[in-house]
Amino acid sequence: MTEVIKPLHRMKEEERGVVFSIEGGHMLITRLGAMGLRPGVPVRLVCAQPARGPVVVEVLGRMRIALGRGVARKVLVKMEKGI
Amino acid sequence: MKKVLLFGNPNVGKSALFSRLTGASVTVSNYPGTTVEYTKGTIRLGEALVSVEDVPGTYSLEPASGAEKVAVEMLNNIGADGVILLVLDSTTLERGLFLALQVLKRRVPTVIALNMSDEARHIGVSLDVEKLQRILGVPCVRTVAITGVGVRDLVNALSRASVSQIEFEESDIWRRVGEIIAEVQVISHRHHTLLERLGDATVKPLTGIPFAILMIAVSFLSIRYAGEVLVMLVEPVFERHWASLMLKVSAFIGDGKFVHDILIGRLRKEEIGLVEGEGMVLVKGKKKGIEEASEEARQGRAAMILIEDGRLIAKRIDYKESFGLLTTGLYVEFCAILPYVLIFFLVLSLLEDTGYLPRLAVLIDSLMHRVGLHGMAVVPMVLGLGCNVPGLLSIRVLESERERFIAATLMVIAVPCMAQLAMLFGLAGEFGLSALVPIFVTLFIVWTILGVFMKRVVRGESPEILLDVPPYRVPYWKALLKKNGMRIFWFLRSGVPWVLAGILIANISYTIGIIEFLGNITAPLITGALGLPKDAVVAILMGFLRKDVAVGMLVPFGLTLRQTIVASVVLTMFFPCVASFAMLIRELGLKDTLKAVLIMVVSALIVGALLNQILSFLY
Numbered sequence: 001m002t003e004v005i006k007p008l009h010r011m012k013e014e015e016r017g018v019v020f021s022i023e024g025g026h027m028l029i030t031r032l033g034a035m036g037l038r039p040g041v042p043v044r045l046v047c048a049q050p051a052r053g054p055v056v057v058e059v060l061g062r063m064r065i066a067l068g069r070g071v072a073r074k075v076l077v078k079m080e081k082g083i
Numbered sequence: 084m085k086k087v088l089l090f091g092n093p094n095v096g097k098s099a100l101f102s103r104l105t106g107a108s109v110t111v112s113n114y115p116g117t118t119v120e121y122t123k124g125t126i127r128l129g130e131a132l133v134s135v136e137d138v139p140g141t142y143s144l145e146p147a148s149g150a151e152k153v154a155v156e157m158l159n160n161i162g163a164d165g166v167i168l169l170v171l172d173s174t175t176l177e178r179g180l181f182l183a184l185q186v187l188k189r190r191v192p193t194v195i196a197l198n199m200s201d202e203a204r205h206i207g208v209s210l211d212v213e214k215l216q217r218i219l220g221v222p223c224v225r226t227v228a229i230t231g232v233g234v235r236d237l238v239n240a241l242s243r244a245s246v247s248q249i250e251f252e253e254s255d256i257w258r259r260v261g262e263i264i265a266e267v268q269v270i271s272h273r274h275h276t277l278l279e280r281l282g283d284a285t286v287k288p289l290t291g292i293p294f295a296i297l298m299i300a301v302s303f304l305s306i307r308y309a310g311e312v313l314v315m316l317v318e319p320v321f322e323r324h325w326a327s328l329m330l331k332v333s334a335f336i337g338d339g340k341f342v343h344d345i346l347i348g349r350l351r352k353e354e355i356g357l358v359e360g361e362g363m364v365l366v367k368g369k370k371k372g373i374e375e376a377s378e379e380a381r382q383g384r385a386a387m388i389l390i391e392d393g394r395l396i397a398k399r400i401d402y403k404e405s406f407g408l409l410t411t412g413l414y415v416e417f418c419a420i421l422p423y424v425l426i427f428f429l430v431l432s433l434l435e436d437t438g439y440l441p442r443l444a445v446l447i448d449s450l451m452h453r454v455g456l457h458g459m460a461v462v463p464m465v466l467g468l469g470c471n472v473p474g475l476l477s478i479r480v481l482e483s484e485r486e487r488f489i490a491a492t493l494m495v496i497a498v499p500c501m502a503q504l505a506m507l508f509g510l511a512g513e514f515g516l517s518a519l520v521p522i523f524v525t526l527f528i529v530w531t532i533l534g535v536f537m538k539r540v541v542r543g544e545s546p547e548i549l550l551d552v553p554p555y556r557v558p559y560w561k562a563l564l565k566k567n568g569m570r571i572f573w574f575l576r577s578g579v580p581w582v583l584a585g586i587l588i589a590n591i592s593y594t595i596g597i598i599e600f601l602g603n604i605t606a607p608l609i610t611g612a613l614g615l616p617k618d619a620v621v622a623i624l625m626g627f628l629r630k631d632v633a634v635g636m637l638v639p640f641g642l643t644l645r646q647t648i649v650a651s652v653v654l655t656m657f658f659p660c661v662a663s664f665a666m667l668i669r670e671l672g673l674k675d676t677l678k679a680v681l682i683m684v685v686s687a688l689i690v691g692a693l694l695n696q697i698l699s700f701l702y
Contacts, residue, residue, distance in 0.1 A: 013287070027145065034092075034142035035551055036178045038257060047287040053449035054458065054548050056286050062206065063175050064282070064554075066445045068457070068547025 004081050009055055009072035011045040017079035018042050024074045032075070036063045043077060084166050086134050087126070087241065088157060090186060091170035093140030094553050096198045099228035099562070100170055101137035104238065108569045109137055111229070111562060112435035114462065114482035115551050116140070119150040121157060128241060135168075142178075144185050145441055149217075149479045149487075158186070166235075166244045167193040173203035173210060173225070174554075176268055180260045183219070184251060192244035196237055200225040202556075207271040215267045220247040229559045278555045286442045286552065293444050298439070302430045306423060306501075307508065313422030319383075321418050326385035326400045329410055334387065339396075345590060347400070348407030355380045355388070355395040361570045364395045381544070403638045406593070412586040415635050416579055421571075423505035427469055428570045436566075438559035440465070441550055448548050454534025455489045456481070457542065457548040467494040469501050470574065471663035475670050485543030489534065491671055492679040494688060495659040497530035502578065506634035507651050514644050520697075522651045529656065531691055533682065577662065585632035589625055597621075612692040613649055614699065616640050622650070628656045645698040649691055655686035672699070 005020050019039050022029050032038065036059045046056040046064060055072045058064050060082070087104075089097040093115030102109050105124025110117055122137040138157050139150035146152040162169065168184055172181030176197075187193060197203075197210060216223045225399040226233035240518070249413045251259040265557055275283075283289045307363075329347060336343045338350060355376055356366035364376045371379075373395065377388040387398040402414035436438055441464055448458030467474025471494055477492045511518035592598050601624070602609075602617035609620045619637060626633035637650055658680075659667065668676045 030143055030145060031549065033257065034178065034181050035549070036175060046283050047291075049445065049449060051449040052289055053288075054445055056445055056552060060175075060177065062208075063178065063523060064286075064552040066286075066441070066448075066458070066548055066550040066552050069548065070547050071549060080410070 002081055005036075005076050006050070006079070006080050007073045008045070008057060009048065009065055009069050010076040011048075011055075011077060011079075013045055013047055015078040015079065016042065016044045020076045020078040022075055024071075028071070028074065031066075032071075035065055036060060037065055037075065084128070084131070084133055084192075084241070084244070085164035085215050086136065087166050087168050088136050088161055088164065089138055089168050089170060090154070090158060092142055092172065092182055094551065095140065095170050095172040095179065095240060096228040097139055097170045099197060100168075100198065100226065100234070100237075101135060102565075103228055103231050103234045105135050108565075110569075111411050112432070112440075112566075113438040113439045113553050113556050114330060114435065115553070116148075116150060116459070116462070116477075117435070119153075119477060119479035121153060123198060127236070128238070133241075141182070143182060148164060148482045158189070158597075162192060165191060166241060167191050168241070169193055169195045169221075169366035170198050170228075171195060173197045173200045174206060174208055176208075176210065177264055180263055181256065184249065184259060186257055187219060187221065187247035187249050188251075190246050192246055194240045194244045195219065195221055195223040196226045196228070196233075197223055198226050199230070201227045201230075202432060202554075206276065207273040209269045209271070211267045211269075215263070215354055218266065219249055221245050227563050230428050251523075262572055278557075280554045282438070282442070285439070286445055288446070291442065291446050295496065298434075298443075302434070302440040305531055306426045309426045310505065310508070313425065314418060317418045321402060321414055322384045324385075325413075329400050330385060330387045330398070332409070333398075333400075344407070344594060345510055345587065346407050346409050348405030348410050348590065350387075350398045351376050351401040351404065353380070353397045353399065355397055358390055358393050358395055403635070406586055406590045407588075408583055408586055411635065412583045415580045415586070415631055416575070417636070419509055420502045420505045420578075420631055421575075423508065424469070424501050424574055425567075425571060425625070427501045428567050428574075431465065431469060432566050432570075433558065434465070436556065436563055438553045438555045441552045442546065444550060445552065452545075453538070454493070454531065455538030455545050456486050456534070457545065459548060459550055460486065460490050464498060467500065468504075469570075471495060471498065471500050471659055472577070472666050474498070474500075475663060475666040478670060482546050483544050485541050486545050488539045488541055488671060488675055488679070491667060492537065492682055493530055495667060495679065496533060496656050496683050497526050499526065499655045500660075500663075503630035503634060503655065506631045510637055510642075511647055511649065514647060518546060518644055518647050518651075521648045522655075525648070525652050525690070525694060527657060529652075529686065533686060539683075578665055581629045582632055583663065585625055585629040588628065588633065589621070589636055592621065608688075612688070612695065613632060613653060614695040615642075615646055617651055619650060623654060623657055626654050627661060627664075629660050630654065643702075645695070645702050648698060652694055653687055653691040656683065656690060658683065 019041050027046045044058040046058050052069050054066045054068050056066045091097050098109045098118050101113045104126050107124035109122050118139045124135045125132050126135050138154045141151040141154040146155045212223050222243050224237045224240050285294050333347045356364045359365050362373050364373050366376050400410050405411050443462045444458035447461050451460050452457050463474050463477045466477050478487045481487050597650040598621045601620050605620045606617045609615050610617050622633045
């Protein structure tokens, strides 16, 4: 098993991981955090819309948040990958 | 205690609780951002009357949208006698506590409602309320606002509201939230429920896009056809009972009098036949008894049958042409529009209350970006299809000034309201879809081109979508009916006076000859460029007062298919009704409203003239 870190918008549908960090300013970190998306929480990618549309991510197994690609690329997720 | 402020994250049920506490009517739906301005109500606590304020939801005390700004300002101005009623969603306590801790640090007396406690139990989240109360130092009460469970306990708890003593470092807030969660929350392992699976399936592009197309088609068709069925149920009441009453009133006042013109309008006279001798009448060359001929002329509709100058005459009320207040006025509002509006509101509330709208917002997001908006703009657009006034109010869910300008301008120009649509269904009736399809396609093209244009020229930023997608919820039928009743009441209360005023003005201007005059001076434009009869100018002007009446005024002209399409499109694009215009000024300010009006006038004329040219090639 190895650990891979990649941004949210690069995840595939149904892939799971844990938020590693949010590469943004104070405003973005607070905003996402207030919605439940912050380092340490488990996530699952529900879907990515075509034509560079938003991604929908499940947070903590209960909440679902839709984010534009620009924000999604700032959310880094740690995943465990079997070889 | 003088004031209770409902505060909390978006979509946690503040408005549902507000309506339970005060009995006041506010809109409750299942998407973040239903409430964009505050509403006041009162509640009796023992002897005292206390004011309760419903506040838009906010994720943090650093506002990101106009609606959030309203919320934070209200918190800042709570005053010495105020109590905060903090509403948290029990299913997502982590999120709620983040806001709760910040609010508790304001050291204002607070009570916490742990709302949606039934749903939390259902998905396997159990909370230790006693422990939470001890940690936070304020009363906590489990509630289900939509059905009223726990609301009485909550009211009792208001008098025990206390100031929390909780301490934490601002930078350490998440660790503190985590500690509290670990203490009070137990989650039992579970599989995704059917509703959750459905929720995901309808937002994934592969399954969600076909579903969305299906939903929109079903919604449109059910409004169109169920509305028609309702019209067919209401129409006989007007054609028989109301018409026969109106004919009695007409006989009482006397046809030709001024009051008669205003209230009843013009009666339609039909010659049935020539009277020949004793009780006999010649109808199309056949001799019949007067009774028999009269009965045939009635055919189930009320008519006044009389003999004038040796002819048997039927006087009828033609609701589409008489233009009296009690005839056309009431008919337009209750028979032509209300049935469609009723079904529209019903469909809308299903979309709102199940939680489908945020999913539609996600699916449509990249399209909306083409016009400088993001997916959540689907909410104002859909509401605008009902009535532009609440549609314009809801543009506050959009974050930037640029988005708000674009959304408002697109709405007033290219989104027809249900009152107008219902009349268009009537006007385009005989042509059916061959008129309706070109009208909608043209409006959609206009919407897109104007949006792309504004995206290029309007300065400012358009942030990306950042939206909480709530789980699907089964609508609670009592709440759904209440919301529909409320909206219908609102629609009639704000609509009827304008419709009557419109009919009155139309009627008077016909009588004193203004129409003749305006028709002549605008003929080059109306007849030349748009290819409409010159009297149609009055309908376009009337559109400023009320769109449905304006469409109604086109009916007597007997327009061709081409004219029907051109007139409908121009009428939609040209000037919003006075109520939406007032709202536009309120939401955008005078300067931006003038810009929007400029875009509107120019585009309406260009599109109208162009459409007339294109269609004259085709037909």
